[in-house]
Amino acid sequence: MSQIAIYGNFLDFTGLPALGDPADAAVRWRPDHWLLARDGRVVAVQADEPGDDWQKQRHPGRLILPGFVDTHVHSAQIDVLGAWGTALLDWLETHTFPAESRMADAAHAAMISNLFLDGLLASGTTTAMVFPTVHKVSVDALFTAAQARGMRLITGKVLMDRHAPDYLRDDVTGARADCEALIAQWHGRGRLAYAVTPRFAPTSTDAQLAMAGELMARHEGLYMQTHVAENTDEVAWVAQLFPQARSYLDVYRHFGLLGPRAMLAHGIWLDDADRQLLADSGAALSHCPSSNLFLGSGLFDWPAAQAAGTAVSMGCDVGGGTSLSMLRTLADGYKVQAMAGRRITAWALLHAATLGGANALGLAHEIGSFNAGTLADLVIWDLAADPVQQRRQAVARDLHDAIFAWLTLGDERHVVATVVAGELRYQRPATPFTA
Structure with missing residues (x-):
């Protein structure tokens, strides 16, 4: 004992x-x-x-x-920290996708996963919800490294079957098989949990989003993580791709991807109806202020989200964010609200990165x-x-x-x-x- x-x-x-x-x-x-x-x-x-x-x-x-509880971060993107670029969509093509392609190699994926998790621990983060890449080996490597450290980790294979380079696209059949194998091997093992992970609506076909929803319905206790309403160009693109949806967020509702274990990063360009949908479904937002400032995406309306009853947690969003340090991320969170004419306390910021993150993930009994x-x-x-x-x-x-x-x-x-x-x-x- x-x-x-x-x-x-x-x-x-x-x-x-x-x-x-x-x-x-x-x-x-x-x-x-x-x-x-x-x-x-x-x-x-x-x-x-x-x-x-x-x-x-x-x-x-x-x-x-x-x-600290980091509810949105990309393990492979430590290779693009501080990369100069333009707005979100160009930045993905120029920096992120090439870095993620290297995660197909098992030795590289293991090296990056170990380096990434050690970086989180050295920054004061003990729990994380993480995007790896489309490669099954990147998920295995991340789970293996987290298990060795006893960390609470939530992750899953990124789903991306369109509007991405050939070397990063998957397909519905292969993605389903990979997800099922990863769920069977890792979900609920120690402090590990699986997250169904569509990158964002534009990079998944209707068939793949439907498959993601089926996984959520079939397996008890799965999480879901994705991006929503980060950038105005992205929002306009989603409206073109999914004209039947009321909003970007409504795309995920349509495919059964919203619920108490859903975590959506950013949520800058939401309206009141979207915030109410989040609150009613039990889904949560991961506010990523460092990334939002670095990529010029916009200023998150925290008071509006809280007034609607939407749970707000914090994500460093490396590599759009510029540090694995949640402390630096929280300082940027203050600046984002100040730029919008609001002043928030250290308590609100620290709560979002501790108990608020735990509540958003349904883990307040543990962390x-x-x-x-x-x-x-x-x-x-x-x-x-x-x-x-x-x-x-x-x-x-x-x-x-x-x-x-x-x-x-x-x-x-x-x-x-x-x-x-x-x-x-x-x-x-x-x-x-x-x-």
Whole structure:
């Protein structure tokens, strides 16, 4: 039996905070406390020091958060991080598709998958919903790497049978066979789950989208992930390809792809009827602010989504996004709302990347908080990484001011250690990385 006790300042959430209230009661702040985990699960968070039968780790003054939940990221696209380009559709053709083609090679897919997941852990992310590529081997490699790290991972073969290069297109029959084999091998194995993954509506025929819906109906507990309404040119293209649909989102409804386990990335160019459809179906949005800024896609209307009852989580969307760091992504989330004339709190941002992501995936019993019985997925953070940041923390007016400064100034350098199900999976090296 493993028993660990970690000392520090614990922050998590008991509910959904308001977007603009720094004093929101949903914030749970427990400084100078001990988290007790037995066999990988949280037993308690308490002020009293436990007995000597616990293996103790002390982190005085450090912030401890639940591991971040990234609900939209592309593993193969670490090869195109920071790639110069134009808008979404041109960027896909120029950078993304060539990088994804290399994932057909098993050795390359394994190397990228291991590098990608280690990058997530080093950035404070312990759970991810991931796009690999159309290649079955890319999914096997990603699941294998996640299983070795004990991570909660949701992924599935990308479906793409039209409007893509020949070297990346699949077909309905072959895609169905690959999906069925992957589901049988990986879905529900440990902390792994399968997601039916149409890339986005324009790259799948009606027959393939119908097949995706059939998979969802046939197999209990599958997830679905795709993109929706990211870019105005994309939205116009969908309207041409699916004239019978009321909207881009309605295409997915028509093929039975919306439901409580559906995650749709972006959702910038939705209307009120779309947001209500998301809320009614139980589907969630993954807000990807870094990618939206980098590709110039638009400004996500977070208040409108929340007012409709749509669950909002966060995705770094590498490689449209420019970092695997959820902390950097959250800082960009603040900027997106500020550009639209809105101000949101550190609490709203952090909730979306922890308990909000867990709720959106139906996994709040397992991740996203420090409630008793959850798995001990947590990250230990320094609030400052240099003398200037130390000074900023020293003059913070209150808790929100300190956490907001950390959030907007911080990055992966602030990660001290990442723990997954009670096991240390990343520890900051004593010396910086050198090539």
